[in-house]
Amino acid sequence: MSTPKIRNMEEFAALSGISRxxxxxxxxxxxxxxxxxREKIERTLEQCDYRPNIFAxxxxxxxxxxxxxxxxxxxxxFFAELARRVETLVIAEGFRPILLSSHGDPAxxxxxxxxxxxxxxxxxxxxxxxxxxxxxxxxxxxxxxxxVNFDSNIEGVGDVFVGHNNAQxxxxxxxxxxxxxxxxxxxxxRTPPNPNAxxxxxxxxxxxxxxxxxxxxxxxxxxGWELEEIxxxxxxxxxxxxxxxxxxVFCSNDRLAIGFLAAAYELxxxxxxxxxxxxxxxxxxxxxxxxxxxxxxxxxxxxxxxIAAKSVETVMHMIESGERLAERQITQFDGELIMRASA
Amino acid sequence: MSTPKIRNMEEFAALSGISRxxxxxxxxxxxxxxxxxREKIERTLEQCDYRPNIFAxxxxxxxxxxxxxxxxxxxxxFFAELARRVETLVIAEGFRPILLSSHGDPAxxxxxxxxxxxxxxxxxxxxxxxxxxxxxxxxxxxxxxxxVNFDSNIEGVGDVFVGHNNAQxxxxxxxxxxxxxxxxxxxxxRTPPNPNAxxxxxxxxxxxxxxxxxxxxxxxxxxGWELEEIxxxxxxxxxxxxxxxxxxVFCSNDRLAIGFLAAAYELxxxxxxxxxxxxxxxxxxxxxxxxxxxxxxxxxxxxxxxIAAKSVETVMHMIESGERLAERQITQFDGELIMRASA
DNA sequence: TTCATAAATTTACGCGCGTAAAGTAATTTG
DNA sequence: CAAATTACTTTACGCGCGTAAATTTATGAA
Numbered sequence: 001m002s003t004p005k006i007r008n009m010e011e012f013a014a015l016s017g018i019s020r021x022x023x024x025x026x027x028x029x030x031x032x033x034x035x036x037x038r039e040k041i042e043r044t045l046e047q048c049d050y051r052p053n054i055f056a057x058x059x060x061x062x063x064x065x066x067x068x069x070x071x072x073x074x075x076x077x078f079f080a081e082l083a084r085r086v087e088t089l090v091i092a093e094g095f096r097p098i099l100l101s102s103h104g105d106p107a108x109x110x111x112x113x114x115x116x117x118x119x120x121x122x123x124x125x126x127x128x129x130x131x132x133x134x135x136x137x138x139x140x141x142x143x144x145x146x147x148v149n150f151d152s153n154i155e156g157v158g159d160v161f162v163g164h165n166n167a168q169x170x171x172x173x174x175x176x177x178x179x180x181x182x183x184x185x186x187x188x189x190r191t192p193p194n195p196n197a198x199x200x201x202x203x204x205x206x207x208x209x210x211x212x213x214x215x216x217x218x219x220x221x222x223x224g225w226e227l228e229e230i231x232x233x234x235x236x237x238x239x240x241x242x243x244x245x246x247x248x249v250f251c252s253n254d255r256l257a258i259g260f261l262a263a264a265y266e267l268x269x270x271x272x273x274x275x276x277x278x279x280x281x282x283x284x285x286x287x288x289x290x291x292x293x294x295x296x297x298x299x300x301x302x303x304x305x306x307i308a309a310k311s312v313e314t315v316m317h318m319i320e321s322g323e324r325l326a327e328r329q330i331t332q333f334d335g336e337l338i339m340r341a342s343a
Numbered sequence: 344m345s346t347p348k349i350r351n352m353e354e355f356a357a358l359s360g361i362s363r364x365x366x367x368x369x370x371x372x373x374x375x376x377x378x379x380x381r382e383k384i385e386r387t388l389e390q391c392d393y394r395p396n397i398f399a400x401x402x403x404x405x406x407x408x409x410x411x412x413x414x415x416x417x418x419x420x421f422f423a424e425l426a427r428r429v430e431t432l433v434i435a436e437g438f439r440p441i442l443l444s445s446h447g448d449p450a451x452x453x454x455x456x457x458x459x460x461x462x463x464x465x466x467x468x469x470x471x472x473x474x475x476x477x478x479x480x481x482x483x484x485x486x487x488x489x490x491v492n493f494d495s496n497i498e499g500v501g502d503v504f505v506g507h508n509n510a511q512x513x514x515x516x517x518x519x520x521x522x523x524x525x526x527x528x529x530x531x532x533r534t535p536p537n538p539n540a541x542x543x544x545x546x547x548x549x550x551x552x553x554x555x556x557x558x559x560x561x562x563x564x565x566x567g568w569e570l571e572e573i574x575x576x577x578x579x580x581x582x583x584x585x586x587x588x589x590x591x592v593f594c595s596n597d598r599l600a601i602g603f604l605a606a607a608y609e610l611x612x613x614x615x616x617x618x619x620x621x622x623x624x625x626x627x628x629x630x631x632x633x634x635x636x637x638x639x640x641x642x643x644x645x646x647x648x649x650i651a652a653k654s655v656e657t658v659m660h661m662i663e664s665g666e667r668l669a670e671r672q673i674t675q676f677d678g679e680l681i682m683r684a685s686a
Numbered sequence: 687t688t689c690a691t692a693a694a695t696t697t698a699c700g701c702g703c704g705t706a707a708a709g710t711a712a713t714t715t716g
Numbered sequence: 717c718a719a720a721t722t723a724c725t726t727t728a729c730g731c732g733c734g735t736a737a738a739t740t741t742a743t744g745a746a
Contacts, residue, residue: 034723074427259635289601294608294636364735
């Protein structure tokens with residue numbers, strides 16, 4: 001801090017007594033210079049905190065150190081949590097994460113991708129909106145930029161997908177619910193924004209049939225991402241109309257379940273797996289808030305850490321190798337049953 | 344799309360039949376060129392979708408079009424919601440928002456500011472961590488970059504603060520609770536991460552005394568941002584030990600209240616303002632999930648839209664004028680009582 | 687038509703850094 | 717100690733654009 005302001009690498013090089021190209025080399029990879037020069041540079045660095053101009057650097061490199069992270073809806077703590085883990089891993093790899101949320105809007109999703117294109121990212125981690133997404137636009141983007149799709153799998157789009165094993169997870173929950181009480185009714189949105197929902201319904205029906213049980217699916221009306229509200233309204237109606245064939249409800253995701261629980265509470269129905277309860281409610285996702293519902297929500301957890309780690313690992317591999325995979329690679333991690341009080 | 348790839352402004356200018364400097368002028372302000380030339384450029388733009396290289400642009404401009412947004416904890420839907428609104432307004436102003444979360448970590452907060460410095464933002468909207476923040480580092484940053492502090496006011500740091508009127512909001516809630524039942528006990532963290540908490544406690548005590556009532560403050564142990572967990576544990580203990588002087592609890596914020604409600608539910612205490620309830624619980628913030636607690640949470644809403652609008656408006660004014668305010672400017676928006684079932 | 691003014695063009699330089707080529711110095715090897 | 721290798725220095729160019737100065741052209745009113 002004692003030395004005057006350093007304006008550019010030229011001045012810094014002069015101060016450290018090393019030539020500018022060598023200094024440039026150092027900043028691209030400190031290991032690539034001789035230990036003695038490295039030490040000189042780092043000693044100088046301590047007393048004047050110079051940092052290369054990020055714009056000039058990125059202008060001249062073909063590949064930046066930027067990694068885009070796009071999630072469909074950041075105000076959903078589920079995605080916030082996933083993004084947080086991914087972000088941390090990206091930083092650990094020495095890259096700069098750029099976090100963007102599509103706020104549930106397909107147009108904004110495309111804008112986000114265009115915006116990322118402009119900063120020439122080395123790679124991108126994309127959790128697409130799903131049904132509403134502009135598939136063609138995403139396809140084009142994946143063709144141009146090394147992209148790992150995660151969480152939400154749009155069939156046939158992109159080279160790589162990393163996500164949750166919806167089929168396995170759903171089967172585990174249905175098995176548990178059947179063994180521990182009455183078989184579950186499946187509660188979902190009629191038009192879910194996320195393709196995971198369809199896989200869950202299909203797995204539910206298949207598991208029920210395998211067990212020789214009659215599946216029942218109840219679909220709530222409503223568009224958009226206000227899932228609690230949709231779960232609340234649809235749940236209230238279903239309960240009032242007594243449309244449930246059994247006393248057990250398996251919600252397609254935790255946010256719907258949170259709404260459903262609110263509805264049950266209002267109707268003064270006691271929820272839980274304990275004696276004297278009239279209703280069991282289970283969810284799916286292990287949403288950060290599912291531990292604090294009343295009663296605490298029985299659910300299935302994503303393997304958050306594995307999904308985040310594999311996604312980042314994969315995009316890093318794509319970046320380093322520069323290759324594209326011959327065929328589509330899909331990785332799915334099993335979910336884990338979280339038994340709490342609600343079912 | 345018919346024309347081949349345009350590599351730079353030079354080629355684009357040639358294609359449109361306009362000189363490069365004029366094209367450059369157009370991109371900085373389309374209104375600044377003659378309508379006829381503007382039309383020519385825009386016609387060319389339609390058939391080859393060229394966009395100026397963002398790095399080259401930012402390298403040469405003294406002021407970029409970047410606006411940093413830093414929040415303490417993005418996985419908290421409260422901040423996610425606030426960030427979403429701010430982001431939208433920043434885009435509407437024609438700037439590029441860069442959203443960063445400090446994930447509750449003071450070191451990361453400082454890193455985020457350093458990272459922002461590197462991209463020469465025109466302005467920054469900063470919601471600091473609060474107590475844990477490195478005040479000196481933030482102070483230095485505010486001195487260098489036009490910065491609006493929002494949500495969390497660190498006394499004396501920065502030129503501008505926009506936030507919630509904790510004193511007014513707390514008073515309104517205490518008044519309401521006193522008029523509608525027994526006076527409230529205040530429930531908070533012993534070491535809250537956020538300075539708003541202190542203002543709320545002080546206002547609670549003052550209001551109680553003004554009303555001639557005995558204030559009672561119960562403080563939950565625990566560090567960090569897992570507020571629901573802290574509220575749950577502290578609430579459970581307070582309820583079991585029967586430490587509440589009255590049947591009414593005013594939680595310092597909704598996340599604590601969510602935990603408190605979970606504790607009350609587990610202890611089979613009926614919560615609500617209705618007949619036959621043993622406990623009333625109120626919160627503060629109108630957290631996105633407070634509508635779906637059991638029972639639905641009575642709380643006080645921030646004026647989210649006003650805070651977001653004023654913050655963005657202020658930073659834009661600082662950017663355009665280039666001036667610094669002579670003295671510290673503080674704007675606080677009143678909260679609004681949201682009466683729901685819990686109190 | 688003429689002139690004053692506004693707008694575009696030409697020319698030129700600079701931003702801060704990556705990077706290549708050729709030469710020089712330091713280090714390692716035998 | 718000389719030769720071979722490696723690391724560094726010098727020099728030079730380019731990236732894509734902002735921007736200033738001087739010149740030319742277009743616009744509109746007199």
